[in-house]
Amino acid sequence: MSTTQESGAYAAEEAPRLGWAEHAPEVYKAMIRLETAARKGLDPALYELVKIRASQINRCAFCLDMHTKDALAAGESVERIVQLSAWQESRHFYTEKELAAIELTEAVTVLTEGVPDEVYDRAAEHFEEAELAQLIAAITVINAWNRFGVTTRMTPGHYRPGQHG
Numbered sequence: 001m002s003t004t005q006e007s008g009a010y011a012a013e014e015a016p017r018l019g020w021a022e023h024a025p026e027v028y029k030a031m032i033r034l035e036t037a038a039r040k041g042l043d044p045a046l047y048e049l050v051k052i053r054a055s056q057i058n059r060c061a062f063c064l065d066m067h068t069k070d071a072l073a074a075g076e077s078v079e080r081i082v083q084l085s086a087w088q089e090s091r092h093f094y095t096e097k098e099l100a101a102i103e104l105t106e107a108v109t110v111l112t113e114g115v116p117d118e119v120y121d122r123a124a125e126h127f128e129e130a131e132l133a134q135l136i137a138a139i140t141v142i143n144a145w146n147r148f149g150v151t152t153r154m155t156p157g158h159y160r161p162g163q164h165g
Helices: 003-007 025-039 044-058 061-073 078-086 096-109 117-126 129-151
Strands: none
Touching (some): 025 129, 044 096, 061 078
């Protein structure tokens, strides 16, 4: 018996269901253009927090792998990334502006209740209208990426920071 088996072998990596970008290259290219347009004018750290939080909610392992690595490479702290899934209990790790963006991310990602006025209004207090429009676009784009990743079961663990940047 090998040492790996004795200490508990890792589960087998699941293969992706479909290489969707290869089969829908025009959609993939359009998504890249949309991603580029959506991030304009947004603070890069805030942008990564939004992408990580939406990906946590949507359980997109591939996107979590990508965006946590990119955030760490850009200087984000492990502590803030780890606490993001419990941001309401660890508000002191984030600025009021970041909290408004995270809360809006949750509301836009989980649309079953719509986006409550108080959540939207709190975001509007911290973001100029143009920046708020960009934030909404960024949240929408990561949710679209998450749906591709989850549906096609894109495999996490192989991404290197900046690989798709």
